[in-house]
Amino acid sequence: MRVAFVGNPNTGKSTLVSSLSGRDIRVANWPGTTVESISAQVRVGEGVLHLVDLPGVYDLLDDGPDAEITLRELLENPPDAIVNVLDASHLERGLHLTLELMELGIPILLVLNMVDEARRSGVEVDSGKLEEVLGIPVVETVAVKGRGKEEVLSGILRARVPAPPVSYGEDVELALEDIASGIEHPARRWLALALLMEQERPFFPIDDSLRDVVEGWRRLLSARYGDLFLYIEGRRISVAHEISSRVVSRRKRRRAVDEWLDALLMNPVAGPVFILLFLIFSFRFAFFLSSPWVDFINTVSDVLGGWILSAGIRGIVASFLIEGVISGVGTVLSFAPVLFLFYLVLGFMEYSGIMARMAFALDTLMAAVGLPGKAFVPLVMGFGCNVPAVYATRTLESFYDRLRVALMIPFMGCSARLPVLVLFASVFFPHGPVPVVLSLYLLGMIMAFITGAILSRMLEYEAPSLFEIPPYRFPDGGRLVKTAWDRTFEFLRGAGTIIMAGVVLVWLTMHLRISGESLYSIISRGILPIFRPMGIQDWRLTGALIPGFVSKEVIIGALAVGFSDMANHLPIGFLEGIGMILDAFARAVRESMGAPGAIFGIPGFRIPPVETSLGDYLSGVLTPAGALAYMVFVLLYTPCVATVAAIKQEFGGRWALFSVLYQMSVAFILALFIYKIAVLIHG
Amino acid sequence: MTSGTLTLEEIEEGESAEILSIDADGGKFRKFIYMGLYPGATVRVIRRGPAGNPIEVLVDDLLRIAVRKRDARMVKVRKGS
Numbered sequence: 001m002r003v004a005f006v007g008n009p010n011t012g013k014s015t016l017v018s019s020l021s022g023r024d025i026r027v028a029n030w031p032g033t034t035v036e037s038i039s040a041q042v043r044v045g046e047g048v049l050h051l052v053d054l055p056g057v058y059d060l061l062d063d064g065p066d067a068e069i070t071l072r073e074l075l076e077n078p079p080d081a082i083v084n085v086l087d088a089s090h091l092e093r094g095l096h097l098t099l100e101l102m103e104l105g106i107p108i109l110l111v112l113n114m115v116d117e118a119r120r121s122g123v124e125v126d127s128g129k130l131e132e133v134l135g136i137p138v139v140e141t142v143a144v145k146g147r148g149k150e151e152v153l154s155g156i157l158r159a160r161v162p163a164p165p166v167s168y169g170e171d172v173e174l175a176l177e178d179i180a181s182g183i184e185h186p187a188r189r190w191l192a193l194a195l196l197m198e199q200e201r202p203f204f205p206i207d208d209s210l211r212d213v214v215e216g217w218r219r220l221l222s223a224r225y226g227d228l229f230l231y232i233e234g235r236r237i238s239v240a241h242e243i244s245s246r247v248v249s250r251r252k253r254r255r256a257v258d259e260w261l262d263a264l265l266m267n268p269v270a271g272p273v274f275i276l277l278f279l280i281f282s283f284r285f286a287f288f289l290s291s292p293w294v295d296f297i298n299t300v301s302d303v304l305g306g307w308i309l310s311a312g313i314r315g316i317v318a319s320f321l322i323e324g325v326i327s328g329v330g331t332v333l334s335f336a337p338v339l340f341l342f343y344l345v346l347g348f349m350e351y352s353g354i355m356a357r358m359a360f361a362l363d364t365l366m367a368a369v370g371l372p373g374k375a376f377v378p379l380v381m382g383f384g385c386n387v388p389a390v391y392a393t394r395t396l397e398s399f400y401d402r403l404r405v406a407l408m409i410p411f412m413g414c415s416a417r418l419p420v421l422v423l424f425a426s427v428f429f430p431h432g433p434v435p436v437v438l439s440l441y442l443l444g445m446i447m448a449f450i451t452g453a454i455l456s457r458m459l460e461y462e463a464p465s466l467f468e469i470p471p472y473r474f475p476d477g478g479r480l481v482k483t484a485w486d487r488t489f490e491f492l493r494g495a496g497t498i499i500m501a502g503v504v505l506v507w508l509t510m511h512l513r514i515s516g517e518s519l520y521s522i523i524s525r526g527i528l529p530i531f532r533p534m535g536i537q538d539w540r541l542t543g544a545l546i547p548g549f550v551s552k553e554v555i556i557g558a559l560a561v562g563f564s565d566m567a568n569h570l571p572i573g574f575l576e577g578i579g580m581i582l583d584a585f586a587r588a589v590r591e592s593m594g595a596p597g598a599i600f601g602i603p604g605f606r607i608p609p610v611e612t613s614l615g616d617y618l619s620g621v622l623t624p625a626g627a628l629a630y631m632v633f634v635l636l637y638t639p640c641v642a643t644v645a646a647i648k649q650e651f652g653g654r655w656a657l658f659s660v661l662y663q664m665s666v667a668f669i670l671a672l673f674i675y676k677i678a679v680l681i682h683g
Numbered sequence: 684m685t686s687g688t689l690t691l692e693e694i695e696e697g698e699s700a701e702i703l704s705i706d707a708d709g710g711k712f713r714k715f716i717y718m719g720l721y722p723g724a725t726v727r728v729i730r731r732g733p734a735g736n737p738i739e740v741l742v743d744d745l746l747r748i749a750v751r752k753r754d755a756r757m758v759k760v761r762k763g764s
C-alpha cells in the first residue's frame with residue numbers, strides 16, 4: 001500500500017515519515033526541504049506501507065516546481081491513501097489544502113501535528129469535532145517526539161474516500177458531474193474543477209473532445225459567478241474559515257515576557273540597535289568558536305603532508321598529494337566548523353522567533369532594495385563567510401529574493417579577505433590603514449545594494465511581503481545541533497567535489513609546463529596587459545589572483561613565498577606528527593573555551609608585522625594608487641570556489657557562472673575607476 | 684456602511700477593523716489568505732516598525748502578521764469589529 005504525505009511546507013511531514021519508518025530523512029527547519037519525493041517503508045501487521053514524502057505545498061495549483069512534483073505524483077501515480085499533515089497552530093491555512101485534497105477521490109487521513117506548539121501558544125483544536133465535520137479520520141501527533149505514531153498507522157488503515165467537502169452551487173455541481181463523466185481517472189472531480197478554473201497542466205489525463213464541453217460550461221457559469229478561479233477559491237476559503245472557527249479555541253493571554261521582549265526588539269528606535277548588536281555578537285561567537293577548529297584541520301593537513309614527505313615520496317607526486325589532494329580535502333573540511341556554527345546560530349534565530357523580529361526591525365531598510373527584512377541576515381552573515389550566507393538565503397520564501405540576495409552576498413567582504421586588505425593597507429598607507437580597509441568594506445556594501453536594486457528592477461517581482469511573528473520559544477539544543485549538522489553535511493556532500501576540482505585545477509596551473517614555462521606564469525603574464533591600465537605592472541601580482549580563487553587569504557602566501565614552493569613543507573616523523581595533532585587539538589579546545597569571552601572584545605585589526613622582504617617587494621612594484629586598485633580588485637573579483645559551489649548547489653550552474661562573470665566585471669571597472677581617481681588626486 | 688471603508692494602512696495603533704476585501708489577484712491574493720487575512724477577518728494594529736513600516740497586526744486574535752504599508756493599501760477594511 002502506497003501512502004503519500006502531503007501538507008503545507010514545514011508542517012513536519014519529513015519528521016513524521018522518519019519517525020514512522022525509523023529511517024532518517026533529511027529534516028531541516030526551512031520550508032522547501034523536501035524538493036523531490038522520498039520514500040520509506042514500514043511493516044504493519046501482515047502488510048508493508050510505502051511512505052512517500054512529498055514537497056510541501058499550499059495549493060496543488062500553485063506555481064513553481066514543488067507544487068508540480070506533488071501534483072504529478074498524486075495524479076500519475078495515485079497513492080492508496082493520503083496522509084494530510086497540518087500544523088495545528090495554523091489550522092485554517094492547512095484546511096485550505098485539505099479541502100482540495102478531499103476532492104481527489106483518494107482515501108485521506110488528517111494528521112494534526114505540532115499540537116505541543118499550538119498548546120504552548122494557547123491554541124486548542126477539537127480534533128473529534130473536526131473529524132465529525134469533515135467526515136475523515138483525524139489524528140493528533142507530536143512528530144518530533146514520536147507521539148501519535150500508532151494512531152497514524154491505524155488511521156491510515158481506517159481512511160476512506162471522503163465525500164466532497166465543499167459544494168459550489170447546483171449549476172456548478174452539474175457542470176462538474178458532466179465534465180467528470182468524460183474523464184477516466186479517480187481524481188475526476190478535482191480535474192473537472194481545475195479545468196473550470198482554467199488551470200490545465202500538460203500531464204492531465206484528459207482528451208481533446210472534453211475541451212469544448214469545458215468551454216461551454218465556463219462561458220455559462222462565468223456569466224453568473226464571474227472569474228471561476230476566484231469563485232472556487234473563495235468557496236474553499238469560506239468553508240475553511242467556517243470549519244476552523246468551529247473547532248479552534250484560543251486562549252488570548254500572552255506571556256508577559258513576550259510583550260516585554262517585543263516592546264524592546266520591535267521598538268522603532270531601540271529595535272534595530274538591539275537586533276544589530278545581537279547579530280554582530282552571535283556571528284562573532286560562531287566565528288571565534290570555529291576558527292580554532294579550522295586551525296586544527298590545517299595542522300592535521302600539514303602533518304599528513306609531512307608524513308608523505310617522510311615516507312620518501314618526492315617531486316611531482318608529493319606535490320600533487322600535498323597541494324592538490326590533502327589541501328583540497330582540507331579546504332572542504334575547514335568549512336565544516338564554520339558552517340556548523342553559523343547554522344547553529346541561524347537555527348537559534350529562526351526557531352526562537354528572533355528572526356521574525358529582525359525582519360520587522362530591518363524591513364524599512366531592505367524595502368529600499370525591494371527585499372524582505374529577513375534578507376538582512378544572510379547579508380550580514382556574509383561578512384563572516386559567504387558560504388553559509390548563501391545557504392542562509394533559504395530562509396527567504398521566494399526564489400527571486402533568494403537569488404538576488406545570493407548575488408549580493410559575494411560583495412560583502414568576508415573575513416578571508418581581511419588579511420590581504422590589511423597587509424596592503426599597512427604597507428601603502430602606514431598612517432591610516434584602518435580607514436582605508438573600512439572604506440573598502442563600505443564600497444563592497446554599496447555595490448551589494450546597487451546590485452540588489454538593479455536586480456529588483458530586472459526581475460520585476462512584486463509579491464506581497466507578509467510574514468508571521470511567532471511567539472518566542474526556547475530552542476531544543478539537541479534538535480538545533482542535529483539540524484545544523486544535517487545542513488553542514490549537505491554542503492560537504494554537495495559542494496565538496498566542486499571545491500576539490502577547483503583546488504586541483506589551480507594546482508595544475510602551477511605544475512603543467514608548456515615548453516618549459518608553467519601554465520601559472522603563462523596565464524599571469526597573459527592577463528597582465530588587462531591590469532596595466534590600473535597600475536599593476538608585475539606578473540606575480542596577477543599570478544597571486546589565481547590561487548586566490550580557492551581562498552582569498554592564500555593570496556598573501558602566493559605573494560610571499562611563491563605559491564608552489566615546497567620549502568614550507570617539512571618531513572614529519574610519525575610520532576612527532578601524532579604529537580602535533582594532539583597539541584593542536586588541545587589548543588583548539590582551550591581556545592574554544594575562551595571564545596565566549598572573546599566575542600565581547602573590541603573588534604580590532606591586529607595589524608601583524610609585515611615581513612620586511614614582502615613589504616619592500618610590494619612597495620617596489622606598486623604605487624599607492626596601484627595598491628588601492630589591487631585591493632579593490634581582490635575584494636570584489638570573484639566569489640571563492642566554495643561560494644561558487646554553494647551558488648551552484650542552490651541556483652544552478654548558470655547563475656554560479658553569472659555571479660563569477662558579474663563580480664569580475666564589477667571588480668575590474670571599479671578598480672580601474674578608483675585608480676584613475678587616485679592618480680588624479682595625487683598625481 | 685461603505686462610508687466607513689478605509690485601507691489597513693489608515694488604521695491607527697490599537698484600533699481594530701474588519702477586512703472587507705483584498706484588492707489583489709491570483710497569487711498575491713492567495714498570499715494574504717495563507718496569512719489569515721481574508722475578507723471577514725478581524726485585525727488589530729499592534730505597532731509599526733521604523734519609519735512606519737511594516738505594520739504588525741493581530742489577526743482574529745490569533746496570528747501576528749507583519750504587513751508592509753504598500754501591501755496594507757490593498758486591504759480594504761471597516762473600523763470596529
Ligand SMILES: Nc1nc2c(ncn2[C@@H]2O[C@H](COP(=O)(O)OP(=O)(O)OP(=O)(O)O)[C@@H](O)[C@H]2O)c(=O)[nH]1
Pocket residue numbers: 007008009010011012013014015016026027028029030031032033034035054055056057113114115116117141142143144145479
Ligand atoms: N514542536 C514541534 N516541532 C515539530 C513537530 N514536528 C516537526 N517539527 C519541527 O518542524 C520542522 C519542520 O519539519 P519537517 O519535517 O522538515 O517539515 P516538512 O513538512 O517535511 O517540510 P517540507 O519538506 O519543507 O515541506 C522541523 O524543525 C521539525 O523538527 C512537532 O510535532 N512539534
